[in-house]
Amino acid sequence: MLLPADFFSRFCVTQYIDTAPGHEQGIDRISHVNRRKDHRKSNLEKRFSSPDADRPSKSGGGDADQLLSAPASSKLRRQGIALSYTWCMGGTTFFLFLVEVVTGVLLMFYYRPTLEHAYNDILNLRDVTTLGIMRELHRWGAHAMVIAVWLHMYRVFLTGSYKPPREFNWVVGTLLLVFTLLLSFTGYLLPWDQLAIWAITVGSNMARATPGVGVEGPGASLLVLNGVPLVTSYSDAKFALLSGRSVGEMTLNRFYVLHCVAIPLAVSLLIMIHFWRVRKDGGISGPM
Numbered sequence: 600m601l602l603p604a605d606f607f608s609r610f611c612v613t614q615y616i617d618t619a620p621g622h623e624q625g626i627d628r629i630s631h632v633n634r635r636k637d638h639r640k641s642n643l644e645k646r647f648s649s650p651d652a653d654r655p656s657k658s659g660g661g662d663a664d665q666l667l668s669a670p671a672s673s674k675l676r677r678q679g680i681a682l683s684y685t686w687c688m689g690g691t692t693f694f695l696f697l698v699e700v701v702t703g704v705l706l707m708f709y710y711r712p713t714l715e716h717a718y719n720d721i722l723n724l725r726d727v728t729t730l731g732i733m734r735e736l737h738r739w740g741a742h743a744m745v746i747a748v749w750l751h752m753y754r755v756f757l758t759g760s761y762k763p764p765r766e767f768n769w770v771v772g773t774l775l776l777v778f779t780l781l782l783s784f785t786g787y788l789l790p791w792d793q794l795a796i797w798a799i800t801v802g803s804n805m806a807r808a809t810p811g812v813g814v815e816g817p818g819a820s821l822l823v824l825n826g827v828p829l830v831t832s833y834s835d836a837k838f839a840l841l842s843g844r845s846v847g848e849m850t851l852n853r854f855y856v857l858h859c860v861a862i863p864l865a866v867s868l869l870i871m872i873h874f875w876r877v878r879k880d881g882g883i884s885g886p887m
């Protein structure tokens with residue numbers, strides 16, 4: 600069976616290399632740069648030794664060709680994709696994100712984010728609608744994605760894969776973690792039942808204590824312009840989150856847009872950067 604991590608590596612990587620355990624963590628930037636130079640050199644050799652090498656390129660130059668050939672030139676340590684090493688958790692998180700996107704889009708055909716319809720639409724999805732199973736898949740998939748992303752981060756920490764040259768990708772990863780949690784948080788309100796409304800009320804109250812931008816947070820009282828406080832309960836982080844002072848219809852609308860459009864787009868962009876960096880940093884790290 601093709602596991603997600605396996606799929607990820609086959610999709611992105613064309614060449615495996617074997618190295619002795621313990622080698623990877625010692626790879627520094629210089630050897631990384633040298634390896635990439637070697638790739639470029641072998642790409643050029645391949646291009647000029649091919650039968651149609653003398654044919655003029657449509658792109659008109661080597662740069663575009665190199666850009667296109669770059670994705671096929673990455674190398675990967677065989678141990679790096681071993682299930683016992685990655686736990687397959689990065690690939691699983693990605694797979695679950697795709698499941699969430701597909702089931703979420705299907706749910707959008709049935710769900711209306713208004714006070715009048717939201718709760719009943721959810722009940723109908725459970726009891727009446729043919730594709731109602733999508734809601735269960737979406738809900739369980741969301742829980743699984745949160746667990747998978749934590750396990751992935753834990754694995755990266757345990758294997759020391761946050762160390763140079765992968766520290767930038769660790770930062771991209773932490774953003775992905777925050778956005779994954781925000782996806783969960785914003786989705787929680789959409790069923791518009793008592794649990795959802797009070798959970799978001801409690802959760803958003805914490806935003807009042809955000810340093811600098813929450814009305815009760817440290818530093819907020821210092822932000823004063825001509826004697827007028829800049830951060831008040833009508834202009835702080837909680838107000839921005841709820842689009843009001845308490846949970847209401849505008850909150851539902853705001854969370855719906857964040858949950859279905861803004862955050863998924865941000866996560867997609869970050870995942871692209873994350874995967875690009877995995878390749879740039881020399882593929883998945885190997886065992887320490």
Ligand code: HEM
Nearest residue numbers: 685689690692693752755760768769772773775776883884
């Ligand atoms: C939506 C969330 C995420 C997705 C889809 C994702 C996906 C992936 C995938 C597929 C890999 C390849 C290796 C593997 O499968 O383990 C990877 C590597 C990596 N990820 Fe993530 N990731 C996510 C979140 C995070 C988080 C929260 C962190 C840490 C804060 C992180 C840090 C890293 C690092 C440093 C690597 C390189 C690891 C290595 O080379 O061994 N990622 N990620």
